[in-house]
Amino acid sequence: MPLPDLRDQALVRDRDAMLRHLQTFELDLKFSAGIWFFSPPGSRFHERYQPERTIEERLAMAAPLADDGLAGIEAHYPNEISEDNLDLWRGFARDTGIRIITVIPLLFWDRDFEWGSLSNPDDAVRRRAIERTERALALNRELDTDFAVVWPGIDGYENGFGLDFRERRTRFAAGLAEAMDTVPGVRIAFEPKPYEPRGRILFGTTPEGVLLGHQVESMLASEANGALLAEGHCLCGMNPEIGHMLMGFEDVPYALSWPLGEGRLAHTHWNSQPLGNYDQDLNVGVISPEQTEAGLYTLKMHGYDGSFGIDINPERMPVETALRISMDAMRAANDRINGLDHASILYAHDEPTRSRGWLEAYLIRQRAPHGTRLTPLPPPGER
Numbered sequence: 014m015p016l017p018d019l020r021d022q023a024l025v026r027d028r029d030a031m032l033r034h035l036q037t038f039e040l041d042l043k044f045s046a047g048i049w050f051f052s053p054p055g056s057r058f059h060e061r062y063q064p065e066r067t068i069e070e071r072l073a074m075a076a077p078l079a080d081d082g083l084a085g086i087e088a089h090y091p092n093e094i095s096e097d098n099l100d101l102w103r104g105f106a107r108d109t110g111i112r113i114i115t116v117i118p119l120l121f122w123d124r125d126f127e128w129g130s131l132s133n134p135d136d137a138v139r140r141r142a143i144e145r146t147e148r149a150l151a152l153n154r155e156l157d158t159d160f161a162v163v164w165p166g167i168d169g170y171e172n173g174f175g176l177d178f179r180e181r182r183t184r185f186a187a188g189l190a191e192a193m194d195t196v197p198g199v200r201i202a203f204e205p206k207p208y209e210p211r212g213r214i215l216f217g218t219t220p221e222g223v224l225l226g227h228q229v230e231s232m233l234a235s236e237a238n239g240a241l242l243a244e245g246h247c248l249c250g251m252n253p254e255i256g257h258m259l260m261g262f263e264d265v266p267y268a269l270s271w272p273l274g275e276g277r278l279a280h281t282h283w284n285s286q287p288l289g290n291y292d293q294d295l296n297v298g299v300i301s302p303e304q305t306e307a308g309l310y311t312l313k314m315h316g317y318d319g320s321f322g323i324d325i326n327p328e329r330m331p332v333e334t335a336l337r338i339s340m341d342a343m344r345a346a347n348d349r350i351n352g353l354d355h356a357s358i359l360y361a362h363d364e365p366t367r368s369r370g371w372l373e374a375y376l377i378r379q380r381a382p383h384g385t386r387l388t389p390l391p392p393p394g395e396r
Contacts, residue, residue: 015224015353016198016200016241016246017160017200017279017319018246019246019247019250019276019278019279019319020039020200020245020276021274021276021314022273022275022276022277022278022315022317023273023275023276023315024315024316025129026207028363031047031314031359032112032355032356033041033054033358034314034388035315035355036063036355038297038313038316039313039347039351040309040312040313040317040318040347041318041323042082042321042342042343042347043084043085043319043320044082044083044084044085044320044321044322044323044343045075045083045084045085045087045114045115045280045320045321045322045323045335046068046075046083046085046086046087046101046323046336047079047086047088047322047324048068048075048086048087048088048093048094048300049074049088049093050294050324050325050326050327050332051066051071051074051332052064052065052066052070052071053326053327053328053332053364056111057107061380062252062328062329063328066210067092068093068094068098068101069101071230071324072101072105073104074332075105075109075111076105076108076109076111076322076335077285077333078111078333078336078337079109079110080112080290081336081337082340083111083336083340083383084110084111084112084320085091085111085112085113085114085320085322086105086106086111086112086113086114087113087114087115087117087162087322088113088115088116088117089116089117089118089119090116090117090145090148090149090152091119091145091148092122094113094116094152095152096152099156102156103156106251108112108355111127111157111296111376112157112158112279113151113158114154114158114160114204114320115150115158115159115160115161115162115202116156116158116161116260117149117161117162117164118142118145118146118148118150118161119145119151120142120145120146120163120164120165120166120168121164121165121166121167121210121235122167125138125141126138126265127167127168129167129168129169129181129185129189130142130165130167130168130188130250131143131146131165131168131184131185132165132168132181132184132185132188132215133168133184134181134184134209135324136232139184142188143188143191143192146163146188146189146192147192147195147196149161150192150193150195150196150199150237151196153196153199154196154198158199158202159279159319159320160199160200160201160202160250160252160279160280161199161200161201161202161204161278162201162202162203162229162252162280163189163201163202163204163213164203164204164206165185166209166211166214166255167210167211167217168181168211168214169187169211169212169213169214169215169217170212170213170298171211171212171213172212174390177375181215182215182216182225182228183228183335185215185216185225186225186228186229186232187232189201189229189249189305190229190230190232190233190234192335193229193235193238193248193249193275194233194235194238195232197207197236197237197238198237198241199239200246200247200248200249200250201229201230201248201249201250201279202250202251202252202277202279202280203216203222203225203226203249203250203251203252203258204222204251204252204254204282205218205219205221205222205251205252205253205257205261205358206254206257206260206261206292207260207261208260209260209291212217216260217261218258218268218272219253219258219263219268219269219271219272220268221271222251222253222271222272223251223271223275223277225249225274226247226249226250226251226275226277229249230247230248230249231243233262235249245276245279246276247275247276247279247361249277249278250277250278250279250280251272251277251278251279252266252279252280252281252282252322253268253278253281253282254281254283254284254324255281255282255283255285255286255304255305255308255338256268256282256284256286256292256293256294256295256324257282257286257292259286259287259288259289259301259304260286260289260290260292262288262289264304265304265305265307265308265311266307266308266310266311269281269308269311269312270311270315273311273312273315273317274315277324278312278315278317278319279319280319280320280322280323281312281317281319281320281322282322282323282324283297283321283322283323283324283339283343284296284297284323284324284325285297285298285299285302285303285304285305286300286301287300287302288301288360293326294324294325294326295324295326295375296327296335296338296339297323297325297338297339297342297343298338298339298342298343298345298346299338302342302346303376303380305342305343305346306349306350308345309343309350310350310353311352313350321343323336323339325339330396349379349380352379353379354375357371357375357392357393358375359395360374360393361375364393364394367393367394368393368394371390371393372393374390375390378390
């Protein structure tokens with residue numbers, strides 16, 4: 014399968030072209046899910062609420078969800094997917110039609126990675142992290158996935174006094190570039206997170222993830238990767254997660270616009286989250302549904318055609334129920350944005366002095382139950 018082409022995300026459209034695009038383009042809600050949350054773990058505060066399940070049991074739970082719209086599955090290497098159980102995974106994909114869309118190198122769990130993985134100051138430990146990343150990339154290539162998510166959850170610090178931040182960032186980027194050159198042609202989908210489990214995580218916000226992409230790509234040396242870069246493809250793209258953005262007090266549509274504006278949005282992870290706070294991974298739409306709608310609208314404006322990964326932690330309800338709720342929440346939000354008056358929205362932004370308050374009043378009306386008695390709203394520019 015060729016490298017998915019993200020370049021059209023960065024197309025610049027004037028108002029007329031954008032209006033035609035918004036009126037004709039609709040997001041294709043291809044849903045994926047991480048196999049890890051089919052067996053929700055306990056925490057340091059409470060024991061496991063659901064039984065621990067094998068990979069076979071988790072895949073058996075995921076299989077019927079194909080009828081509800083689940084099209085892709087995500088897994089970590091080597092604890093969830095590895096060379097030892099590929100026949101199981103291939104059989105699952107063949108029998109259900111649910112694709113394996115990413116194999117993620119597990120760079121945050123092992124005791125060896127206490128002080129980081131690709132940024133670890135111990136060269137021997139860092140080498141093990143690079144080799145694990147290489148093996149995960151090789152599986153991505155063998156399985157024809159769309160990308161390899163990389164999350165630097167353990168690469169960070171608590172007390173940064175006197176730490177050479179630039180050196181640690183460079184070690185991380187160079188280690189990732191080395192793995193990518195060893196297994197060329199596999200796109201990275203980098204996932205930022207500002208904190209947890211470390212007090213601060215390297216490349217923790219969406220714009221920092223964009224900067225990492227530039228840094229890594231400047232280090233790539235293989236001929237195959239160089240050819241793809243010369244054609245304008247990104248190789249170090251992004252997989253932003255809604256909850257992680259809100260942990261860092263980012264505005265979802267603005268944050269998404271950064272990788273979209275460079276053709277770097279390889280994938281997205283969806284859930285809901287209180288602003289700030291610890292990483293809760295709540296079902297989509299539970300908190301701040303307007304951020305979900307605004308994020309989807311930005312994706313629509315840029316013509317995003319990638320998958321929509323559901324990344325949740327359904328501790329207190331069946332995983333299947335939580336996934337159906339989240340997929341339904343995204344379908345409902347997508348239907349709402351498709352039915353909006355795109356021409357008036359664009360006008361309100363381009364002519365703000367003639368449209369004071371119009372967009373806010375309009376969105377209130379779009380979210381109100383049918384038949385709610387509200388004051389009449391003239392078109393923007395006529396108030």
